[in-house]
Amino acid sequence: MKKLLALVCFFILSMASAQEISMQKGKFFRNGVQISSWETKQLLITNPEAYKYFKTAKNKEAWGGFLIGAGSGLVIGDIVKGAVSDSDYPSGFTYVGAGFIVAAIPILSGRTKKIEKAVDLYNKGLQTTTDxxxxxxxxxxxxxxxxxxxxx
Known part of the structure; x- marks a missing residue:
């Protein structure tokens, strides 16, 4: 029974063998075919440490994107307000928006390294032993x- 279970598991695992993920120019590839970020996340869930790095990188990306969008909106809105009305142009909205944009830079800075580390950890976890x-x-x-x- 034990040998039969091992044989069945061997065939199932060989059919569903995991493939390495590669990253080129911020896009994820598996067997030369581009996969989405969601599919990459589903693959990385099997390795908790790699998933932790991937999730941290995606959180940094989300917060950085939000800050850049909000800052750009505040600056552009203030520019439009200054152009169509008699108010002074550089008001508090411009300074707050510029602060948001500057604050986004350090938040976004380490996300690529974290994603690369997550992919490397996942790929190292796929390597099989020779024994x-x-x-x-x-x-x-x-x-x-x-x-x-x-x-x-």
Missing amino acids: TSVFEMNILANSNGYGLQIIF
């Missing part, structure tokens, strides 16, 4: 639920 005599089966529990880990 074929090892067979180990464990029951695991984590934040995603319960599972069976088979190492061979």
Whole structure:
């Protein structure tokens, strides 16, 4: 029974073998085919440490984009207000908007390195061992639920 279970698991795992993710110019590729950020996230969920870095990078991207958008909106809105009315142009909105844009720069600065680190950790986790005599089966529990880990 144990050999049959190991054989079935071997065939299932060989059919659903994981493939490495590569990153070129900010886009994700698997087997030379571009995949979306959502698909990349779904692949990285299997490696908690890699997923943590990916999630941190995406949060930085979201907050940085929000600050740049809000800052640009405030500056452009103040420019339009100054052009169509008799009020002084550089008002507080311009300074707050410029502050938002400047604050976004350090937030966005480390996101690419975090994504690259997440992809590297995921790819390192896919590398198999060359020792074929090892067979180990464990029951695991984590934040995603319960599972069976088979190492061979």
